Amino acid sequence: MAQITSFTVDDLKETMRTCAGVNEAVNFDDDIADVTFEDLGYDSLAVLEMAAKLQNHLGVVIPDDAAEQLPTPRALAEYVNVRLAG
Amino acid sequence: MTRRAVITGIGVAAPNGLGAEAYWAATLEGRSGIGPITRFDPAGYPFRVAGEIGDFAAAQHVPSRLIPQTDNWTHLGLTSAALALEDAGADPAAFPEYEMAVVTASSSGGTEFGQREIERLWSKGPSWVGAYQSIAWFYAATTGQISIRHGMRGPCGVVCAEQAGALDAVGQARQLIRSGTALVVTGGTDASLCPYGLTAQHSNGRLSESDDPERAYLPFGVGAAGYVPGEGGAMLVTEDADDARARSAPVVYGEIAGYAATFDPRPGSGREPGLRRAMELALADAGMSAGEVDVVFADAAGVPELDLSEAAAINALFGSRGVPVTAPKTMTGRLYAGGAALDLACALLCMRDGVIPPTTGVTELAPGCDLDLVRGAAREARVRAAMVAARGYGGFNAAVIVTKTDQRRSRWHRSPRSPSTT
Amino acid sequence: MAGERRVVITGIGVTAPGGIGTKAFWELLTAGRTATRTITLFDASGFRSRVAAECDFDPAAEGLSPQEIRRMDRAAQFGVVCAREALAGSGLEEGDVAPERIGVSIGSAVGCTTGLEEEYVVLSDGGRRWLVDPAYAARHLYGYMVPSTMACEVAWAAGAEGPVSLISTGCTAGLDAVGNGCQLIWTGRADVVIAGATDAPLSPITAACFDAIKATSPNNDDPAHASRPFDAHRDGFVLGEGAAVFVLEEREAARRRGAHVYAEIAGFANRSNAYHMTGLKPDGREMAEAIRQAMWWGRLDPADIDYVNAHGSGTRQNDRHETAAFKRALGRRAYEVPVSSIKSMVGHSLGAIGSIEVAACALAIEHQVVPPTANLHNRDPECDLDYVPLTAREHPIDSVLSVGSGFGGFQTAMVIRRDRAA
Incomplete structure (x- = not known):
């Protein structure tokens, strides 16, 4: 993953799927970019797990309170993307 | 009127069958789930065969969100708990939240999950340890997850006594039913078949080193040279007999009529181990004589000296060849916390159908x-x-007696807080 | 309720940070001294949280033989040392009670993780080999894998041959194990029970798993003041280690032999929140239910409670959760009664702490002194009870409530009172 320079919501979906599974009531084919992690059925542990994965694999430092500061897939993906590009 | 604990649901996840009926059919036919280890290449190891649950697909039985946050041991626990509740026709939403509880046995926790995380920690550093290690590895994970999944807010528990643990869990469950809890999911599972898990098991000197799945585990037999480890177990739904009748439970498999646990004298004492005493106390607890027991599901260690001492205990109580004895765990391997739970499930099905499953391999x-x-x-x-x-490594002994409910005499039972009469 | 069996504490053994033995423990608490410091037991330099409450424990100096030291993980060593102290203090001699009437109920959240991790590092070449090398496996490795061996060690120390178990309900295990021990006596299955809990979680993997979920305090610059229950500036719990073990006896038997009685364990109850493995709803609903049930069992009203020994872990969510639970269960009395958390001084030793807190409660009754909450300088506005900041307080204490809350959603409450005839 080292050569990645842009990070999209679709990339994040893959991380979400492997780190935390998918809630039965949620369809990843829908536009979920602006649905909060909470509404997608992810608890704070799930968000921590995703954040740790992104941090370890992409080298992007994600704040401790990611769940509050970056509450949606779009917000988290953009946060990562900006730091990757920079 | 004292409450009586009966079993109304069985959920099984065993190497030779997923679901109680699949397991039971295989067991009656003598179909074994023991085979060469496939989870990793055992070439460099002194153990070659195990009772793996090959076709178990977590994805089909465990919610997607729970899979990454739990070890396989908990997947098997969640699966068998759901199957048991379904079998009992018990909808948790129909029970008062504080009157449902979960009491499970665990022998070694989420070993495979733990090995993966310790490996990450030591090869890559602390930040590589995942958020779920804190909830997946510890012994209480399965009870906690079952409680959460089914909304059970009553007095939950977790017991560790290696292979004897599930009988202690069932004993606790019975106590809860007697003191007013409406429904208890109880039993145990185990799944420590990763390289580190098996290496640790091998260090106890009791694992079979044979590579022949048919002949590796021969309890009480000529050629016995240890046991085969396996994964899986069973969960049971227990309720009060009258409550079960009142809600028209589809089936009442039997009553938990007697339970007792003892501990061996200190190693080196030269005194008799505590298994016979556990069996006697369980009989006394049930108010039964040895002659009323129609079959014994043995601990069946597969280690000659342990087999001898168990045979001596059985014969002291029942007389030589005085009772049919069986060990269907020759088809699954020893499942540790899951082992005695699966034996109980098997005993209940044996009573239902009037047929005793065989001990395979032993000629x-x-x-x-x-x-x-x-x-x-x-x-x-x-x-x-x-x-x-059942006997647990280190000196644990436990025995449970289950009876067909139609023949139970009405008897006075101890209330949970009054003194013993024995 | 004539003839009802009651349970009293007649012996106490404590191994806690800040001093080994019950006397040193009580001195630390009444002095309001903290035992938290920068981790020395392993190299924690790469960790988010580098503070812990460590025991200065020399197993040889505490009387363990070289063989016992080799065989036992640190947690088991703590447990055995405490059991011996408790037995010696109780005045019970071997032979006074039939071995079959002595039970053991030991709690632990993470068992022998420290030993398991150390061995793993050896067998995996520092975490580099998933296929660990079985050739180097220590003989006692299996004893580390199954935490039940810790209960065996205590049973051997006590000469117990009655019901023996290891209770592993995570961070409520210390209360649950004592509760289970009481059940054994209340129901007549044993007359004496060696009950308590032990944990030695100060190893890299356990520290890393709490790092990963940001549960432990990152206050590395001020380790002595890192554990800050109920303080507005609290930022997580501080890991600890240790053990406490009790001699529990049936009250009439204890009185007959003229034993010193510290206190009676009058009631016990546990409930689960079925909400989340780590999360707590702020309303404290299920813990309140456990408290109500424990008081009901002990026939106590909120007005009878003179001291509340809080779980008080120092995480943002816990302290608010349990403050709400106290108000819900005790009503107005919650505002009148002193509430304190000894975790401010000895850290959070996971499964062990519940028993260490029971020891604090028994000693508080013995000495009529409430231990303080250290480091509490700026009370969180959401935590608006009397938390006994900084300084121990002389106070008439007849009945004490102790609570625990743990991963898996478990909530436990116990009421302990001064021994009295009625």
């Missing part, structure tokens, strides 16, 4: 193991009461 009894060991094929029998015996 000739070892000298000194003078038992009526059901071998070769299943044996039809009238089974009104069954005893399950």
Whole structure:
């Protein structure tokens, strides 16, 4: 993953799927970019797990309170993307 | 009127069958789930065969969100708990939240999950340890997850006593039913078949090193040289007998009529181990005589000296060849926390259908193991009461007696806070 | 309720940070001294949280033989040392009670993780080999894998041959194990129970798993003041280690032999929140239910409670959760009664702390002194009870409530009172 320079919501979906599974009531084919992690059925542990994965694999430092500061897939993906590009 | 604990639901995840009926059919046919280890290449190891649950697909039975945050041991626990509740026709939403509880046994926790995380920690650093290690590895994970999934807010518990643990869990469950809890999911599972898990098991000196799945685990038999480890177990739904009748539970498999646990004298004491005493106390607890027991599901260690001492305990109580004895765990391997739970499930099905499953592999009894060991094929029998015996590494002994509910005499039972009469 | 069996504490053994033995423990608490410091037991330099409450424990100096030291993980060593102290203090001699009437109920959240991790590092070449090398496996490795061996060690120390178990309900295990021990006596299955809990979680993997979920305090610059229950500036719990073990006896038997009685364990109850493995709803609903049930069991009203020994872990969510639970269960009395958390001084030793807190409660009754909450300088506005900041307080204490809350959603409450006839 080292050569990645842009990070999209679709990339994040893959991380979400492997780190935390998918809630039965949620369809990843829908536009979920602006649905909060909470509404997608992810608890704070799930968000921590995703954040740790992104941090370890992409080298992007994600704040401790990611769940509050970056509450949606779009917000988290953009946060990562900006730091990757920079 | 004292409450009586009956079993109304069985959920099984065993190497030779997923679901109670699939497991039971395989067991009666003598179909084994033991085979060469496939989870990793065992070439460099002194153990070659195990009872793996090959076709178990977590994805089909465990919610997607729970899979990454739990070890396989908990997947098997969640699966068998859901199957047991379904079998009991019990909808948790229909029970008061504080009157449902979960009491499970665990022998070694989420070993495979833990090995993966310790590996990350030591090869890559602390930040590589995942958020779920804190909830997946510890022994309480399965009870906690079952409680959350089914909204059970009553007095939950977790017991560790290696192979004897599930009988202690069932004993606790019975206590809860007696003191007013409406429904308890109880039993145990285990799944420590990763390289580190098996290496640790091998260090106890009791694992079979044979590579022949048919002949690797021969309890009470000539050629016994240790046991085969396996994964899986069973969960049972227990309720009060009258409550179960009142809600028209689809089936009442039997009553938990007797339970007792003892501990061996200190190593080196030269005194008799505590298994016979556990069996006697369980009989006394049930108010039964040995003659009323129709079959004994043995602990069946597969280690000659342990087999001898168990045979001696059984014979002291029942007389030489005085009771049919069986060990269907020859088809699954020893499942640790799951082992005695699966034996209990098997005993209940045995009573239901009047047929005792065989101990596979054993052709000739070892000298000194003078038992009526059901071998070769299943044996039809009238089974009104069954005893399950279990021993846990280090000195734990436990025995549970289950009886057909239609023959239970009405008896005075101890209330949870009054003194013993024994 | 004539003839009802009651349970009293007649012996106490404590191994806690800040001093080994019950006397040193009580001195630390009444002085309001903290035992938290920068981790020395392993190299924590790469960790988010580098503070812990460590025991200065020399197993040889505490009387363990070289063989016992080799065989036992640190947690088991703590447990045995405490059991011996408790037995010696109780005045019970071997032979006074039939071994079959002595039970053991030991709690632990993470068992022998420290030993398991150390061995793993050796067998995996520092975490580099998933296929660990079985050739180097220590003989006692299996004893580390199954935490039940810790209960065996205590049973051997006490000469117990009655019911023995290891209770592993995570961070409520210390209360649950004592509760289970009481059950054994209340129901007549044992007359004496060696009950308590032990944990030695100060190893890299356990520290890393709490790092990963940001549960432990990152206050590395001020380790002595890192554990800050109920303080507005609290930022997580501080890991600890240790053990406490009790001699529990049936009250009449204890009185007959003229034993010193510290206190009676009058009631116990546990409930689960079925909400989340780590999360707590702020309303404290299920913990309040456990408290109500424990008081009901002990026939106590909120007005009878003179001191509340809080779980008080120092995480943002816990302290608010349990403050709400106290108000819900005790009503107005919650505002009148002193509430304190000894975790401010000895850290959070996971499964062990519940028993260490029971020891603090028994000693508080013995000495009529409430231990303080250290480091509490700026009370969180959401935590608006009397938390006994900084300084121990002389106070008439008849009945004490102790609570625990743990991963898996478990909530436990116990009421302990001064021994009295009625």
